[in-house]
Amino acid sequence: MLRDITLGQYYQADSIIHRLDPRVKLGSTIIFIISLFLFNGAAGYLVAAVFLALVIKLSRVPFRFMIKGMKAILFLLMITVVFNLFLTPGEPLIRVWTLTITKEGVRLAILLAMRLSFLIIGSSVMTLTTTPNQLTDGMEKMLGPLKKIKVPVHEIAMMMSIALRFIPILMEETDKIMKAQLARGADFESGNLIKKAKSLVPLLVPLFISAFRRANDLAMAMEARCYRGGEYRTKMKPLHYGRKDWIAYIMVGSYLIIGILASKFLPIVAGEIIARFWS
């Protein structure tokens, strides 16, 4: 059971989005998130929705996988919507008992709900189309300039990728220790929260000891294979920007510009049209 867990939530498919350089995907996701905070009206969000839909279509990942990520924040989303709906001061729309729903509240609630869901879906697109390994590679390369101010970028990336490699192994080990303890009468299920937490101690101690032993072995194996940090190191799969990567950057850039322009001018244009239509 534990052997089959996939890390992160990578979805294997062959699409242009999958083939993009991880740096492009990281950068674009950041730009997309920033754009969500820059846009403040319906027009901007319309542009964002169209852009997101286009990327999802290109990625060939079924839409239900994008929605999966939403489940985790559903509760947070509800709270945000409810609080904004009832607690925003302004022009009252409906009054139920002591609670008032204002016009501003409705607007803010819709805006925040959209912002949050776009944010989650947007980052899901990145994690669904990029393997954890590509992500660490991309981060290492992007943060490269920080080496100048003595940030151990290579080491951080190496730690992340080793952690990713060992999570399934440690999960399997936890399972094994748990079964061994259960066989000798341990009880992980019953009791209140504190009791349950206490019963985890005999599970965690052997797990930690074994993790340290593994770390020790791994360090020795890495040294035996000439590992000496990031210096002199070459890459088996180096990152190179290709034509499609530059095109992607241009597209994301133009998305941002169109979004900003739209949220500035579209309401004016729309107002104008409506005014003319009325008269």
Place this chain on the structure above:
Amino acid sequence: MGIIEVKDLVYEYIRRDEEGNVEGITTAVDDVNLDIAQGDFVAILGHNGSGKSTLAKHLNAILYPAEGTVWVDGKDTKQDQYLWDIRQTAGMVFQNPDNQIIGQMVEEDVGFGPENMGVPTKEIWERVEESLKAVGMYEFRKSSPNKLSGGQKQRVSIAGVIAMHPKCIILDEPTAMLDPKGRKEVIRAVRALNDVERITVILITHYMEEVIYADRVYVMDKGKITLQGTPREVFSEVDRLRDLRLDVPQVTVLAHELRKEGFPIPRGILTKQEFREAIDQCRQML
């Protein structure tokens, strides 16, 4: 001088109590001498705690001698400037396959060694392909190591070492955690490397069946080398081996017991085939 030469090697583990005072000293390797020629298949046998793993760790400069000297390809392991040369010349495969695979994909793990050595990208790919083919794991190059069996993981570890183009590979109990099938796979891969690529192999093990193909066998006990010779010479000392708590192959024991009872059977029978021939001869004579 051979590819690996060990002279008067002594290594001590110092046990300390909580304040850091010396509680006792265990001599793990005691006055060991070895001379291994290029292209040899050498086996080092010994039960747990005999010092065989400690000795192995000296051969690629993970441990440094307390006394004596180790030369790998003519280079003294104590000299820091040779450290990376030595680790590249003498590759090492460890016991637990899970704790030595670094990559999340088979091919990435095999490429790890060459990456560290600064091999150009194109050549890394060539080396990865050739090493994976040498151990018969090429079709698994895109798999996750977590999905492989023990024997397959250990073959990937071996490929990871060969990709560094070593002259010598040291295997520190590579089969201890494997099932019989996995053990066979690994030993077959190791023998092929020795036969085809002429890589020097130093196999450390406590499974006797694995050493019958070796050119030379060393048996260790309490840090010292107590027996050495060809497998046949070593296996004719059945009683000595039993005293050292080593399991002698069943055929060898049977032949030995029959010999003791006065049957005309030669010393040091290693395989069932040899035993069958010996019995046939025996029957003709009687």
